[in-house]
Amino acid sequence: MKKAYLGVDVGSVSTNLVVLDEKGSVLTGKYLRTSGKPIATVQEGLYAIGQEIDQNLNIVGAGATGSARYLIGMIIGADIIKNEITAHAVAASAVARGVKTIIEIGGQDSKIIIMRNGVVTDFAMNTVCAAGTGSFLDQQASRLCIPIEDFGKYALNSKNPVRIAGRCAVFAESDMIHKQQLGYNSEDIIAGLCEALVRNYMNNVGKGKEILAPVLFQGGVAANQGLVTAFNKLLGMEVTVPPHYDVMGAIGAALLARDWAAKKGQTKFKGFNIQEISFKTTSFECKGCSNACEVVQFFENGELLARWGDRCGKWEMQAV
Amino acid sequence: MKISFPHMGHSFIAFKWLVEHLGHECIVPPEPSKKTLDLGVRYSPEFACIPFKILMGTYLEAEEMGAEVILTSGGCGPCRAGYYWVMHQYLLEEMGSKLKVVAFEPPMLDIRDFWKKLSWIRKSGKVSWKHFIEVMKITWEKIKAIDDVEIHSHEIRPYEINRGDTTRAVARALEQLDQADTISQIKEARDAGVKLLDELPRDRGRNPLKIGIIGEIYVVLEPSANHYLQIMLGEMGVQTHRSIYLSGYARESTISNGGEAIYQVAKPYLDELCIGGHGVNSIGETILYARHGFDGVVQLAPFSCIPEIVAKSIIPSVSRDFDIPVLTLFIDEQTGKAGVQTRLEAFVDLLEMRRQSKEEAARLVV
Numbered sequence: 001m002k003k004a005y006l007g008v009d010v011g012s013v014s015t016n017l018v019v020l021d022e023k024g025s026v027l028t029g030k031y032l033r034t035s036g037k038p039i040a041t042v043q044e045g046l047y048a049i050g051q052e053i054d055q056n057l058n059i060v061g062a063g064a065t066g067s068a069r070y071l072i073g074m075i076i077g078a079d080i081i082k083n084e085i086t087a088h089a090v091a092a093s094a095v096a097r098g099v100k101t102i103i104e105i106g107g108q109d110s111k112i113i114i115m116r117n118g119v120v121t122d123f124a125m126n127t128v129c130a131a132g133t134g135s136f137l138d139q140q141a142s143r144l145c146i147p148i149e150d151f152g153k154y155a156l157n158s159k160n161p162v163r164i165a166g167r168c169a170v171f172a173e174s175d176m177i178h179k180q181q182l183g184y185n186s187e188d189i190i191a192g193l194c195e196a197l198v199r200n201y202m203n204n205v206g207k208g209k210e211i212l213a214p215v216l217f218q219g220g221v222a223a224n225q226g227l228v229t230a231f232n233k234l235l236g237m238e239v240t241v242p243p244h245y246d247v248m249g250a251i252g253a254a255l256l257a258r259d260w261a262a263k264k265g266q267t268k269f270k271g272f273n274i275q276e277i278s279f280k281t282t283s284f285e286c287k288g289c290s291n292a293c294e295v296v297q298f299f300e301n302g303e304l305l306a307r308w309g310d311r312c313g314k315w316e317m318q319a320v
Numbered sequence: 321m322k323i324s325f326p327h328m329g330h331s332f333i334a335f336k337w338l339v340e341h342l343g344h345e346c347i348v349p350p351e352p353s354k355k356t357l358d359l360g361v362r363y364s365p366e367f368a369c370i371p372f373k374i375l376m377g378t379y380l381e382a383e384e385m386g387a388e389v390i391l392t393s394g395g396c397g398p399c400r401a402g403y404y405w406v407m408h409q410y411l412l413e414e415m416g417s418k419l420k421v422v423a424f425e426p427p428m429l430d431i432r433d434f435w436k437k438l439s440w441i442r443k444s445g446k447v448s449w450k451h452f453i454e455v456m457k458i459t460w461e462k463i464k465a466i467d468d469v470e471i472h473s474h475e476i477r478p479y480e481i482n483r484g485d486t487t488r489a490v491a492r493a494l495e496q497l498d499q500a501d502t503i504s505q506i507k508e509a510r511d512a513g514v515k516l517l518d519e520l521p522r523d524r525g526r527n528p529l530k531i532g533i534i535g536e537i538y539v540v541l542e543p544s545a546n547h548y549l550q551i552m553l554g555e556m557g558v559q560t561h562r563s564i565y566l567s568g569y570a571r572e573s574t575i576s577n578g579g580e581a582i583y584q585v586a587k588p589y590l591d592e593l594c595i596g597g598h599g600v601n602s603i604g605e606t607i608l609y610a611r612h613g614f615d616g617v618v619q620l621a622p623f624s625c626i627p628e629i630v631a632k633s634i635i636p637s638v639s640r641d642f643d644i645p646v647l648t649l650f651i652d653e654q655t656g657k658a659g660v661q662t663r664l665e666a667f668v669d670l671l672e673m674r675r676q677s678k679e680e681a682a683r684l685v686v
Binding site: 086208209292312 | 353484548635636639645648662669673674
């Protein structure tokens with residue numbers, strides 16, 4: 001049996017799963033839409049991956065990341081649960097040694113990670129606004145009836161990008177509509193939008209950060225060639241899109257699971273066939289004090305596995 | 321009169337005692353909740369910052385509970401918070417509320433106004449000046465004792481073995497402090513509280529990171545406004561110290577507040593006119609935390625807060641020069657704590673990796 005590691009990254013828009021071998025190379029990867037149902041998506045995704053991989057592989061470590069990491073970690077039996085910023089940094093430095101800047105744009109958030117000598121020295125993440133992220137691009141693509149996969153190609157065909165306001169998604173959209181009603185063609189508007197998003201990213205997330213080459217551009221949005229070109233233009237340097245740009249978070253989680261497995265023993269991974277198990281979460285408001293914490297309960301096949309959300313730890317302990 | 325005031329952390333315990341012993345009835349403001357936020361957002365200007373909205377909601381809740389007067393603080397700009405009480409009063413009147421907002425400006429600004437308001441409270445409560453001064457003294461002791469217990473809890477929490485032990489012990493200690501009426505009782509309750517914390521089962525083998533918390537006063541002081549940041553970090557195994565404690569203004573501490581010193585420290589980075597709020601403090605305190613060997617700093621800023629935005633744009637050079645990472649969190653209406661948690665976890669990872677690689681480097685030198 002060959003050893004392998006599983007990484008699962010469940011974000012707002014996509015759910016990514018990868019299986020790595022001992023050396024850290026990707027054996028298989030899946031990029032799925034979360035569609036608001038993280039539990040079912042992970043169950044189905046795991047089953048599909050289990051069918052695909054070599055039956056001689058033995059998963060000896062599993063990691064979870066992304067905004068649903070705690071929930072998913074319990075569902076799959078993850079050995080390590082890590083935030084997506086650290087996971088992305090781990091994956092990037094494994095793929096490109098000596099990387100100094102990581103640009104990551106996902107469905108709901110965008111981040112910049114600054115690395116020096118293989119260590120994260122600074123990072124930033126968008127705080128109150130999701131302009132410039134994948135969801136906004138999705139929305140604009142469907143408004144223009146262009147498949148999101150072709151969005152970038154349109155931008156590349158533009159000769160004269162139109163200037164689009166980039167500060168806020170709502171401003172950007174109304175500006176795009178104004179320009180479209182004046183008769184500008186879609187290519188120029190889309191290219192303009194890409195430039196506006198990059199400006200917005202640099203002014204918000206990238207503000208005050210020292211951006212040095214090599215720069216890696218990852219996350220689902222890196223599929224958009226128009227954005228890659230806009231970054232190259234604005235930064236005055238080549239940004240690199242790694243081969244598995246869309247599942248880098250999951251790769252990071254799998255690499256962290258490999259580190260974990262090297263130190264500790266038996267994995268808690270429940271296997272690929274968990275679609276038969278019923279997972280359920282319910283919540284209630286604690287009446288113990290004026291804080292009125294919202295306590296979430298997690299059930300596996302009707303059995304209470306965990307509780308969280310209470311500030312004082314009272315319910316959490318009772319569940320254990 | 322039925323008096324209430326803004327909710328800021330545990331300070332209400334001392335202020336409640338103060339109001340009651342000045343011959344008035346105290347309406348204890350409820351801890352800001354979703355309801356407070358809903359009320360505040362509904363009746364505040366859209367572009368006001370989160371402290372304005374939370375206070376608006378608090379005042380309306382206090383009125384519902386019977387309050388007639390709100391005691392609060394003013395300020396002399398350039399931060400717009402100095403004008404907030406005027407705005408609150410105006411909005412309340414517009415809604416047809418009878419609530420009266422009374423703000424104490426810094427005494428040096430208008431000593432007569434300060435004196436007038438103080439006398440009004442004393443006279444309407446029918447207490448003598450002698451009694452008034454005595455009550456002030458005891459209140460001050462209470463504020464200090466409350467802060468002592470809280471400061472100690474943030475040092476102890478990263479060592480706790482059972483999550484929540486520290487938080488529950490703090491609640492018990494504060495109950496005792498709430499009952500104390502004399503200076504000696506306060507001292508006793510304080511010592512008992514500290515002892516209670518010290519006796520909790522803890523893992524002394526841990527070596528917690530140290531993070532300083534800086535930023536705008538309200539979001540720094542009111543845990544419900546900052547997602548209980550210090551408790552969250554404590555439970556991740558981090559010791560925290562915040563730059564602002566109510567008792568800190570007049571007390572000697574390693575990280576000083578408000579005084580001249582902080583302006584001197586910040587001077588190489590900001591030598592312009594005063595930018596208001598706690599902007600200059602944020603710059604100076606970052607430097608002080610670096611000098612005191614802290615591993616990192618978290619800056620808390622209400623969304624759209626000008627002083628903190630100015631500080632934020634200067635902090636990267638401070639951070640570089642003093643080699644101390646700073647994470648800025650902007651706070652607005654969002655109540656989901658997942659986003660804050662992700663950023664804090666990543667920040668803690670960053671600090672831990674830095675510490676490891678520094679230790680590694682030190683070992684190589686030896």
